[in-house]
Amino acid sequence: MPTFDAADLSTADAYALLTSLVVPRPIAWVGTRSREGVDNLAPHSYFTVVSSDPPIVVFVSVGTKDTLSNVRDTGVFTISVVSRPQLVAMNATAARVPPDVDEFDHADLARAAATTIEAPLVAGAPASLECDVHDVREVGDGTMVFGAVRHVTVADRVWRDGAVDMGRLEPVGRLAASQYAPLGEIIALDRPTTEYGG
Amino acid sequence: MPTFDAADLSTADAYALLTSLVVPRPIAWVGTRSREGVDNLAPHSYFTVVSSDPPIVVFVSVGTKDTLSNVRDTGVFTISVVSRPQLVAMNATAARVPPDVDEFDHADLARAAATTIEAPLVAGAPASLECDVHDVREVGDGTMVFGAVRHVTVADRVWRDGAVDMGRLEPVGRLAASQYAPLGEIIALDRPTTEYGG
Numbered sequence: 179m180p181t182f183d184a185a186d187l188s189t190a191d192a193y194a195l196l197t198s199l200v201v202p203r204p205i206a207w208v209g210t211r212s213r214e215g216v217d218n219l220a221p222h223s224y225f226t227v228v229s230s231d232p233p234i235v236v237f238v239s240v241g242t243k244d245t246l247s248n249v250r251d252t253g254v255f256t257i258s259v260v261s262r263p264q265l266v267a268m269n270a271t272a273a274r275v276p277p278d279v280d281e282f283d284h285a286d287l288a289r290a291a292a293t294t295i296e297a298p299l300v301a302g303a304p305a306s307l308e309c310d311v312h313d314v315r316e317v318g319d320g321t322m323v324f325g326a327v328r329h330v331t332v333a334d335r336v337w338r339d340g341a342v343d344m345g346r347l348e349p350v351g352r353l354a355a356s357q358y359a360p361l362g363e364i365i366a367l368d369r370p371t372t373e374y375g376g
Numbered sequence: 377m378p379t380f381d382a383a384d385l386s387t388a389d390a391y392a393l394l395t396s397l398v399v400p401r402p403i404a405w406v407g408t409r410s411r412e413g414v415d416n417l418a419p420h421s422y423f424t425v426v427s428s429d430p431p432i433v434v435f436v437s438v439g440t441k442d443t444l445s446n447v448r449d450t451g452v453f454t455i456s457v458v459s460r461p462q463l464v465a466m467n468a469t470a471a472r473v474p475p476d477v478d479e480f481d482h483a484d485l486a487r488a489a490a491t492t493i494e495a496p497l498v499a500g501a502p503a504s505l506e507c508d509v510h511d512v513r514e515v516g517d518g519t520m521v522f523g524a525v526r527h528v529t530v531a532d533r534v535w536r537d538g539a540v541d542m543g544r545l546e547p548v549g550r551l552a553a554s555q556y557a558p559l560g561e562i563i564a565l566d567r568p569t570t571e572y573g574g
Contacts, residue, residue, distance in 0.1 A: 229516025
């Protein structure tokens with residue numbers, strides 16, 4: 179049975195193992211604008227919810243990228259949800275391009291303006307979050323960017339009976355390396371109850 | 377188009393929206409042992425990687441649960457990966473049971489001992505991480521538990537050619553409410569290259 183002591187793992191091997199075991203990961207397609215007014219868009223799959231009251235999400239930037247510079251400079255960012263039809267365009271925005279290159283233009287993606295902040299969104303995204311930077315914190319070789327969610331938009335086509343319809347949202351999960359997967363069969367389980375009344 | 381200002385959302389509505397848009401989420405099946413020696417096992421889907429050097433992961437506990445008490449008391453925890461055959465058993469361990477009830481017994485799950493720490497693992501899991509608590513930090517109504525990964529075990533059946541085989545790992549993602557999904561078709565995309573050499 180393959181076993182690994184973390185102390186013996188190279189950074190690359192630790193990355194490969196963790197990204198293949200912490201799966202499937204949701205993708206934050208993060209939209210920012212530089213001080214010079216150049217729009218940036220990049221996917222981040224170290225991404226989760228932290229709090230509901232107040233609503234806070236976090237994504238992790240590894241290395242100093244344009245996204246991180248922009249959130250530090252402007253204090254705001256958007257997150258567009260990635261659905262299956264956008265997978266290839268999303269991958270294109272993972273390219274490393276100079277900070278003066280507009281990533282919407284580079285990936286030939288239509289942008290929309292956020293409602294409450296000065297940052298771009300993906301126009302065709304099924305949903306988006308508009309965030310104020312709540313905190314930026316370095317942990318190991320990652321930089322955690324916490325976002326206080328100000329505003330949420332959901333496209334009509336994925337909203338049914340007062341909730342997000344998962345089959346229409348068609349989210350994509352990130353796996354190891356550059357592997358992705360849409361959802362398989364959606365399985366609804368009852369929340370467990372016990373003789374303890376829990 | 378449904379739009380929501382965070383300030384107007386109830387905690388329950390914010391939870392429902394965020395858990396239906398940050399999807400699919402990986403599941404940390406967290407194993408801990410209380411000071412009294414009672415084993416606990418519970419799923420947490422606010423879970424991601426933070427750093428590769430050193431390897432650090434984080435999960436978020438909402439509310440004060442046995443898991444959180446135990447990690448604070450003992451400074452260690454395990455994460456077992458949840459694969460498709462274990463989905464129903466995993467859901468059973470989401471039940472609220474008193475701290476003196478052993479959750480492996482409650483869910484009729486075989487346990488294994490971790491290699492490097494005093495905490496239980498799921499014996500049938502395809503892979504596991506053994507962690508020292510790196511930090512515990514409250515953010516909003518969530519408590520983030522950072523784990524410095526000490527040891528990683530991968531079952532022979534999911535290890536092929538020096539890497540985790542995603543088709544054999546059969547990970548399950550968490551969606552909104554009590555919805556889950558295995559992976560659909562696995563799609564490998566080339567990492568993008570550009571004329572900028574990135």
